[in-house]
Amino acid sequence: MKICYLVLVARTANFTDHAATEHVRFLDEVRARDQLLITGGFTDKTGGAYVLHNVADRAAAQAIVDADPLLVLGSATATVHEWSTR
Template identity: 55%
Template sequence: MKRYLVMAMRKPNFSDEVIAPHLAFLDELRAAGQLEMTGGFSDKSGGAYVLKADSQEEAQAIVHRDPLTTYGSSTLTIYEWNTR
């Protein structure tokens, strides 16, 4: 399994209405063993989370389901992360 860092940066049209569905989505990922850590930036510009997935394609499919993506309120960028 590989790790993927997902950077989620808020767009100008960001709405607080997406926060609860996004947190529920992250809870589901954690319960499935696919989420290692998550957190928001102190300046409220966005946040990041670390996924565990077998491939970039799998990570992209997961991120595509994130309410931050489906609501169009944030730009999510995925990086394969070679941690030590």
């Protein structure tokens, strides 16, 4: 069993394309550290999700999410769920 962190992201009314561009760069950096397993947007454009792995604990996962430009720039909110995978 492996512990991962499912991050559900919801766009706010303040969403901007600039924040989305910075979000993609941010995720590329997380992927380069081998902490991003998968990511994608919802087809209805209301947000998306990503899965973090190789992260020490939930607090470390939350710290990564808190640095996401989508949240920092007020373009989205996010919830982090600890997820037991097989």
